[in-house]
Amino acid sequence: MSVAALVMGAGRGLRLGGDEPKQYRMLGSTSVLARSLALFATHPRVTRVQAVIGEDDRDAYARATAALDLPMPTIGGATRQESVRNGLEHLAGDPPDFVLIHDAARPMTPPSVIDRVIEALAAHPAAVPALPVADTLKRGADGRVVATVPRAGLFRAQTPQGFRFAEILAAHRRFAGSEMTDDAAVAEAAGLPVALVAGDEAAFKITTGDDLDRARRLSGESRTGTGFDVHRFGEGDHVWLCGVRLPHERGLIGHSDADVGLHALTDAILGAIGAGDIGLHFPPSDPKWKGAASSRFLAYAADLVRTRGGRVVHVDVTVICERPKVGPHREAMRSAIAQILSVEVDRVSVKATTTEGLGFTGRSEGIAAQASATVVL
Ligand code: MG
Numbered sequence: 001m002s003v004a005a006l007v008m009g010a011g012r013g014l015r016l017g018g019d020e021p022k023q024y025r026m027l028g029s030t031s032v033l034a035r036s037l038a039l040f041a042t043h044p045r046v047t048r049v050q051a052v053i054g055e056d057d058r059d060a061y062a063r064a065t066a067a068l069d070l071p072m073p074t075i076g077g078a079t080r081q082e083s084v085r086n087g088l089e090h091l092a093g094d095p096p097d098f099v100l101i102h103d104a105a106r107p108m109t110p111p112s113v114i115d116r117v118i119e120a121l122a123a124h125p126a127a128v129p130a131l132p133v134a135d136t137l138k139r140g141a142d143g144r145v146v147a148t149v150p151r152a153g154l155f156r157a158q159t160p161q162g163f164r165f166a167e168i169l170a171a172h173r174r175f176a177g178s179e180m181t182d183d184a185a186v187a188e189a190a191g192l193p194v195a196l197v198a199g200d201e202a203a204f205k206i207t208t209g210d211d212l213d214r215a216r217r218l219s220g221e222s223r224t225g226t227g228f229d230v231h232r233f234g235e236g237d238h239v240w241l242c243g244v245r246l247p248h249e250r251g252l253i254g255h256s257d258a259d260v261g262l263h264a265l266t267d268a269i270l271g272a273i274g275a276g277d278i279g280l281h282f283p284p285s286d287p288k289w290k291g292a293a294s295s296r297f298l299a300y301a302a303d304l305v306r307t308r309g310g311r312v313v314h315v316d317v318t319v320i321c322e323r324p325k326v327g328p329h330r331e332a333m334r335s336a337i338a339q340i341l342s343v344e345v346d347r348v349s350v351k352a353t354t355t356e357g358l359g360f361t362g363r364s365e366g367i368a369a370q371a372s373a374t375v376v377l
Contacts, residue, residue: 004048004096005040009033009104010076010083023104027219031064035107052087085172100160109203116197117162126187127162129199130155158199220376225271229263232366243336255284259294260369268373269301310377316349320368326352
């Protein structure tokens with residue numbers, strides 16, 4: 001069975017503001033349209049993907065889809081229905097068995113929805129993913145409720161809507177010139193039975209700025225880095241540990257303030273964005289960093305993440321030593337790290353362990369620390 005996907009990105013959709021159609025807005029490193037196309041290009045049961053775009057958007061399309069191996073786009077018409085018909089006519093040169101017609105503005109649609117629509121087409125000429133209406137519906141006029149509309153049996157239709165190709169092509173030809181808001185309506189007008197399959201809240205349509213923010217939150221790419229550091233005990237009467245100064249009978253030796261916890265954490269954050277390690281950015285050979293507060297290193301790494309359009313979502317530091325005891329200072333350490341990173345305290349974890357008297361930490365020759373950092377880009 002051949003399954004073609006027609007991804008509709010011809011609308012102007014300027015309700016979001018700005019003069020750029022919403023399908024070319026970015027979700028992290030990819031556009032809304034490219035992400036919608038990729039839903040089908042990477043789906044194992046979809047054999048062909050065809051975009052339908054606006055006349056003026058050829059350049060924007062070429063830029064947005066450079067990373068995808070796709071055929072030339074079809075140019076849409078004056079209405080959505082005309083644009084779909086253009087796409088169907090284009091596919092008719094080499095007609096597929098089934099066609100899935102999808103709004104480019106629904107880039108977060110889960111693959112399971114696509115599967116359900118394709119499966120339904122084995123038994124039905126048309127299938128629509130939909131969710132039952134949960135809110136009470138009101139008819140209103142002039143700012144007042146006119147009536148309460150019974151919601152029983154009402155559904156919100158989503159996309160992709162699936163069809164047997166020959167039948168939906170015939171229906172679109174027959175009803176050319178009308179302005180129906182989805183393709184199921186065209187199928188219904190032609191008398192085709194349309195099956196309902198379960199939709200998904202994640203298949204929401206981007207209409208407002210809030211929707212775009214929601215899609216961005218859902219589409220963020222998560223990366224994790226790890227760090228490890230050791231400093232040796234020497235002369236002194238205090239140590240810096242995870243941004244907190246602790247009185248101690250010995251100090252830690254290092255070029256900077258030797259805060260082993262913040263060093264491990266700085267490396268973890270640099271690791272998450274593939275930006276080398278702390279020694280690369282703050283060479284110990286550079287006298288500038290002599291005695292430097294390690295909070296500067298950590299703040300620098302967090303700034304690098306922000307510069308790349310990302311944010312630190314979670315960090316976890318484990319301090320490994322017999323003494324000083326970390327427990328009484330844990331909350332102060334979490335607060336210090338949260339402040340340096342400009343994140344909420346609940347995104348920061350500080351833990352401690354001993355090595356049961358074994359090894360250099362067990363002999364209290366030094367302190368080790370390891371850390372992990374999760375960033376979303
Ligand atoms: Mg160090």
